Amino acid sequence: MPRRRNGSGADDSRRKFLKASGAGAVALSLAGCSGNNNNNNDNDGTDGTSDGPGGTETTEVSGYDIGPDQIEAGGTLRYGMATPPDSPNYMLAGSVYSAVALDPIYDFGLTQDPVTFEYKPGVFTDWTAKNTDSENPDIYANVRKDGLEWNDGEKWKPIEDTLFSYQFQLDNQPGEWSVWNYFNKVEEASNDWDLHIKMAGKIGTWESSILAGAPIIPKHIWSNVDYQKYNPVEEQDEGPVGTGPAKLVKYKPDTAMQLETRRDYVENTYALNSLEWKKNHDAVIHGGPFLDKVNFKVYGGKTPMTQAYLNGEIDTHYGSLSVEKIPQARNKSGMGLVKGFDSGFTYLGYNCRRQPLDDVALRQAMAFLFDDKFWVQKQKNNFVIKGDYAQAPGYKAVRPESVWDGKLLEAPETEAFNFRRKQGKEPDVQGIRNFLTNGNVISGSGDYVGQQFPGTFSGVEASRSSAKHNYSFGSPQTQVIRDQQGADKEIRVNGQTIPEMMDGDAITVLIDPPGDKPKEAKAINQWVTNLKKVGIPAKTKPIAFNTMKAKAYVQEDFDIYPMGWGGTSPLGTSMRVFFHSENAGGDTDKTAYNSTGYGVSGGSADDLLDSAQKEMEPKKRNKKWAKAIEKVYLDQPYMVWDYAKYRWPMNTQKFDGYIEGIVDPGYATWSDQLNNIYLKKNVKK
Numbered sequence: 004m005p006r007r008r009n010g011s012g013a014d015d016s017r018r019k020f021l022k023a024s025g026a027g028a029v030a031l032s033l034a035g036c037s038g039n040n041n042n043n044n045d046n047d048g049t050d051g052t053s054d055g056p057g058g059t060e061t062t063e064v065s066g067y068d069i070g071p072d073q074i075e076a077g078g079t080l081r082y083g084m085a086t087p088p089d090s091p092n093y094m095l096a097g098s099v100y101s102a103v104a105l106d107p108i109y110d111f112g113l114t115q116d117p118v119t120f121e122y123k124p125g126v127f128t129d130w131t132a133k134n135t136d137s138e139n140p141d142i143y144a145n146v147r148k149d150g151l152e153w154n155d156g157e158k159w160k161p162i163e164d165t166l167f168s169y170q171f172q173l174d175n176q177p178g179e180w181s182v183w184n185y186f187n188k189v190e191e192a193s194n195d196w197d198l199h200i201k202m203a204g205k206i207g208t209w210e211s212s213i214l215a216g217a218p219i220i221p222k223h224i225w226s227n228v229d230y231q232k233y234n235p236v237e238e239q240d241e242g243p244v245g246t247g248p249a250k251l252v253k254y255k256p257d258t259a260m261q262l263e264t265r266r267d268y269v270e271n272t273y274a275l276n277s278l279e280w281k282k283n284h285d286a287v288i289h290g291g292p293f294l295d296k297v298n299f300k301v302y303g304g305k306t307p308m309t310q311a312y313l314n315g316e317i318d319t320h321y322g323s324l325s326v327e328k329i330p331q332a333r334n335k336s337g338m339g340l341v342k343g344f345d346s347g348f349t350y351l352g353y354n355c356r357r358q359p360l361d362d363v364a365l366r367q368a369m370a371f372l373f374d375d376k377f378w379v380q381k382q383k384n385n386f387v388i389k390g391d392y393a394q395a396p397g398y399k400a401v402r403p404e405s406v407w408d409g410k411l412l413e414a415p416e417t418e419a420f421n422f423r424r425k426q427g428k429e430p431d432v433q434g435i436r437n438f439l440t441n442g443n444v445i446s447g448s449g450d451y452v453g454q455q456f457p458g459t460f461s462g463v464e465a466s467r468s469s470a471k472h473n474y475s476f477g478s479p480q481t482q483v484i485r486d487q488q489g490a491d492k493e494i495r496v497n498g499q500t501i502p503e504m505m506d507g508d509a510i511t512v513l514i515d516p517p518g519d520k521p522k523e524a525k526a527i528n529q530w531v532t533n534l535k536k537v538g539i540p541a542k543t544k545p546i547a548f549n550t551m552k553a554k555a556y557v558q559e560d561f562d563i564y565p566m567g568w569g570g571t572s573p574l575g576t577s578m579r580v581f582f583h584s585e586n587a588g589g590d591t592d593k594t595a596y597n598s599t600g601y602g603v604s605g606g607s608a609d610d611l612l613d614s615a616q617k618e619m620e621p622k623k624r625n626k627k628w629a630k631a632i633e634k635v636y637l638d639q640p641y642m643v644w645d646y647a648k649y650r651w652p653m654n655t656q657k658f659d660g661y662i663e664g665i666v667d668p669g670y671a672t673w674s675d676q677l678n679n680i681y682l683k684k685n686v687k688k
Contacts, residue, residue, distance in 0.1 A: 067660065067679070069686070071290025076266060078682035079296040080658065083312060083320035085305045087256040091236045091243060093218055094177040103321065103673050104260045104299060107249035107292075108242075110151065110275060112144065112165075113215040117287060117665060117675050120400050120573050122210040123280045126151070126165065126219050126246075127198075132209055135619050139187065140205060142213060143196035150274020151246040153221050154265060155239060159246060160222070162197050166190070167222035169200065175230055182216030185209070205617040207624045208574050219246060248273055248292055248678070260299040264292050276678065286662060291678035293660070293685070313338070318654035321669055323647060326386045337656025343668040344397025345647035347569040348390055351512075351527075352598055352641055354561055355605025358504050359496045363606055364444050364470035365539075366639040370420035371438075371452060372430050372533040373642065374526075382522040386650070390643030391417040392632050393581060397646075397666035398573035401628040407460035416460050419445050419637070423452045430533045439474040439494070445637060461630040465637035466606030472496045476538050483509050483542055487535040494538045501540050505562070509540035513554070513564040516545045523565065555598045559588055564598075565644070570671065575628030579612045582635050601640035608634040659683050 088101035096105055114125040130144040146161040153159055169182075169189040176183045185206050192199040206212050221244050228238070235243040235251075241263075242251035248269050253261035269276060269292060281289040300317060302308035309328055311317050313335065324332060324340060332338040351373075353360045360366065375389045389412075392402060396412055399405045404414045423431040434452040445451050446465040448458040476492040479485045480500050484493045493500060502508055512531060517524035527543060534541045546554070554560045571577040580586055584602030588595025602609050608631050615627035635641075651669040653661050660679040665672045 066285030067288050069288060069660075071288065071293070073687050074288075074290075074293050074681045075685035075687060076270070076293050076295065077685055078294050078658075079298055080294055080319065080680060081317040082297055082299050083308045083317040084299055084301050085303070085308045085321065087301050087303075088254075088260065089256075091251060091254050092230070092233055093220070093243060094175070094230050094233075095179065097179045099670055100301075100321065103670060104251055104254075104262055104297075105243065106247075106674050107262060107677055108154070108245040108247045108251060109218040109220070110246045111215050111218060113210060114275065114278070115211075115215065116280065116284070117662070117672060118284075120398075122215060124278055125215070125275060127214060130210075130214055131196075132619060135205070138204060140202045140209070140619070142186075142198075142200040142202060142209060143192055143194070144198045144200070144214060146197045147274060150272060152268060152272060153223075153244050153246060154241065154250045154268075155221075155224075155244045157221060157223050157244075162191060164222050165198060165219060167226065168217050168219045169198075171220065171225060171230075172217050177230070180216070182213060185212045185216070205619065207616055207618040207627075208572075208576055209619060211574060212576075221245075248276065249297075256301070257303075258301055260301075262297040262299070264295055266295065287675070288660060288679050288681075291660075291681070293679075293681040294677070297677065312652050315654075318658065319652055319669065322651075323649045323669070324652045326384055329386070329650060332652060337654055339653050339655030341651040341653050341661050341663050341668050343649035343651060343664060344666045345395060345569070345649050346397065346667045346671050347395055347567055347571045348393065348646050349387075349565070349567040349644040350390070350393065350641040351563055351565050351644060352555065352561075353563055353605070353639070354559070354599060355640055356559070356600040356603065357562060359472050359501065360510070360562065361605040362471040363465055363467050363638050364439060364442065364474075365472070365496075366605070366642070367420065367445055367637075368435050368439050368537075369534060369539065370639055370642045371423040371435055372537065373420075373530045373644075374422045374424075374428060374430075374533070376422065377428065377529060378526045379645065382526055383645070386648045387645035388412060388648060390645045391420075392636050393578065393641050393643055394575065394632050395571050395646060395666065398571065400573060401575035401625045401632065403460040403629040403633050406626050406629040409460060414460075415455070415457050416633075418454070419451070419456050420639070420642070421454060423454065428529075430536060432537050435537050436476055436492070439470065440476065442470040442474070444469055459633040459637065461626070461633050463611070463630050463634045463637070465634070466608075473498075479538070481509060481540040483540045484535055484538060487532065490535050490538060492538045493540065509542045510534075511562045512541060512543045513546050513551050513561055514543045515548060515551075515565070527565065556594045556596065557588075559595060559598065559600065561598075569667075573666070575615065575625070575632065578608075578628065578631055578635065579616055582608055582631075582640060583612050584609050599640040601635070601638065605640060606638035608638070657683060659686075 084100050086100050089098040090096040090101055093105050110126050112125055112127040113122045116123055126147050127144040128147050133141045146165050148161050151159045172183040185203050186200045187203045188201040190199050224244050236254040249262045249264050252263045276291055277289050281287045308320050312320050313331055353366050355361050379387055379389050394402055399411060404411050423434060425431040431452055438452050444465050444467050445456055446468055475495045477495055479493040481493060481502050484490045496504055512527055514524055514527050531541045531543055551564055555564045580596045582597055582601050586597035587600045587603045611631035611634055615631050618624040618627050658680055660681045662676055662679055668676060
């Protein structure tokens with residue numbers, strides 16, 4: 004689901020978005036990327052890892068030089084949440100606030116390297132895909148026979164329990180999971196492998212979507228219950244049953260939850276905390292988790308949760324600390340900020356179904372008029388990164404700069420739509436008018452309104468090489484242009500004013516109520532002012548978040564709206580959800596995740612997205628996703644506004660081992676964090 008952008012609300016369910024995107028398997032196993040953090044106070048410098056002017060990357064990944072034999076187990080981490088969890092039933096839980104407690108209870112077929120995103124052994128010790136040229140390839144896997152135990156004392160039955168877990172997905176198709184979309188059959192293999200899975204099609208992300216996509220659940224429990232009515236905290240004394248390193252021993256959703264680590268199991272038996280790749284990893288401390296407990300406290304709102312952290316009542320909380328509260332945290336002893344990347348981005352979405360917004364030339368010209376520095380530096384104090392691609396920079400494996408060895412977030416290929424200023428804050432009005440009247444489109448290399456663009460890394464071009472409509476400028480006719488100081492001309496599209504094309508009204512930009520998001524309102528209002536100075540009639544309309552979400556994703560009744568995505572895919576697959584024509588709706592009873600209608604109107608990257616989706620060789624697949632990302636970037640159905648610099652609050656005086664430089668350190672990589680964190684006083688001398 005879209006991420007809330009108003010300060011008073013919690014993030015919508017990441018898991019629900021992941022289910023719809025088909026990218027869910029990656030994050031549902033909660034693997035992430037890792038780094039070190041031994042000096043967790045943000046600085047105000049100007050280098051690339053700072054929060055000062057010009058800073059882009061938040062931090063570099065570094066490692067820990069400590070082993071499990073140096074850490075005495077013990078301690079409790081107090082973790083705050085703004086919203087209650089929705090269910091202790093893993094198949095029904097759709098909230099991130101349930102996931103932080105449930106994910107450490109379960110294991111998956113594969114684990115993921117937290118830095119490279121490569122898939123590593125988990126419950127499966129080895130695996131392969133065969134017949135990859137066919138429409139329905141085959142997957143084979145071997146199941147780990149030793150080192151796993153159900154937390155209720157029942158014996159782990161490797162092949163039987165794993166087969167049941169996958170068959171459960173096919174039989175029940177639980178709505179909060181996506182794995183059942185990608186395979187047609189699972190059975191015990193008749194060759195040298197343990198498991199055979201027949202894929203439902205050519206799925207390039209087969210490792211994440213299928214092998215890392217199903218939680219391994221106990222047959223002796225789930226075969227005897229109605230899963231839609233099952234409440235594990237009522238049925239079992241110690242809650243849900245899994246093979247993971249923790250168990251849920253307290254569940255009072257309105258107030259508190261408690262995880263308790265399985266100490267003897269973790270220290271003596273549990274195979275997945277001592278895999279070779281973890282032992283050889285710079286950023287991961289194998290052998291964990293080292294804490295005894297995690298106490299989750301529910302505060303019923305972000306404000307009381309944040310205040311509880313600042314008062315020292317909790318050690319950490321879900322989500323990034325708000326920019327406004329960071330100075331307070333910096334000034335208090337022991338309060339650190341674990342740096343990381345957001346798992347998504349914020350954007351302004353255009354309705355490509357509506358003229359003249361169906362023209363890439365106009366959308367590109369409008370992007371020139373958004374003052375990035377005003378937003379990043381003045382309004383957000385450099386705690387966001389200027390946006391470009393619709394792919395979170397922390398998930399950089401498919402970012403074009405990474406694929407083609409450019410500098411992340413700074414390569415000139417990512418700078419096509421920088422604010423075109425004449426002087427100071429004033430836009431280059433005449434240059435942008437000339438861009439439109441000349442019928443230009445940024446596609447290949449060239450000089451566009453005074454800025455050189457080298458072309459894309461991949462060589463892909465925009466959907467059009469010239470403007471779709473004929474643009475000219477004449478005397479102001481529309482009231483919003485007449486009222487704008489300094490606006491001396493108004494645009495004509497094929498001889499008509501924009502209100503004449505759009506049912507008598509200016510382009511309407513929906514915004515959150517300014518009282519809720521005053522800085523956002525300032526930035527968008529400045530953008531609208533710049534549009535009017537060029538002669539493009541536009542206005543803003545405040546609207547409640549839920550109403551805006553319905554207009555954008557269900558009714559498809561908007562011109563432009565601001566929104567954010569969280570929990571996107573590290574493998575690029577979110578791009579298909581946002582931009583493939585098959586997700587563009589047309590049925591107002593269903594959610595259209597491709598709200599802009601891109602692919603139906605205003606350009607298309609369908610062929611590139613289809614090709615990337617089916618490519619099963621990782622390096623080729625990454626290049627294909629990167630090429631599709633560049634095509635969408637040029638066509639601009641989204642003007643990506645920013646990426647958050649994630650700042651996860653942490654009691655750095657008391658705890659160490661938290662992993663810095665990763666994506667969403669308080670959630671997307673929570674299981675990695677839990678396995679690493681330890682009490683400082685418990686380090687053996």
